[in-house]
Amino acid sequence: MSGLLEPTRIRQLLGRRDWHPGRAWDTRDGYDGTEQWLFDRRDETRRLLVTLSPLDEDDDTLWLHASISTGLLFDREPDAMPTYADLALMHRAVFGNRYAYQVFAPPADHVNIRDDVLHLWGRWDGEPADMAFVADKVRAWRTI
Secondary structure (H helix, E strand, C coil), X not given: CCCCCCHHHHHHHHCCCCXXXXXXXXXXXXXXXXXXXXXXXXXXXXXXXXXEEECCCCCCCEEEEEEEECCCHHHCCCCCCCCHHHHHHHHHHHHCCCCCECCCCCHHHCCCCCCCEEEEEEECCCCCCCHHHHHHHHXXXXXX
8 A cells, every 4th residue: 555645746735835845754553554744834833744544454445644733843832723724725735626524523532632733534535434434443543
């Protein structure tokens, strides 16, 4: 599966003048075949992480997960939540014309590692998601 994400295309859609080239990110914690790319804005105000992976070892459906942050650069404290414009840019650059979902989990299932990160999830094949399936897998992954 490795090599399906197109970091050059993602950066082009983000804006080459505004974003550094993507770099492959450590995938030791993912399932076999997990692919991750990290993109930083040149002005150090945003970080984007893109992951392509199955949601569990028993399912071969590939899922895109993209997150955008305002404070993850250089481990600084969050200064703001990413905007709707940030989320829309991330959707366009990573998902193109595929479906993508922002998950609002019940409090018991919500995992919040940082207060300045927004996430989108979607199937690699672009098909609409079975959200009950996604909820079960995200709960198991312990990340939203």
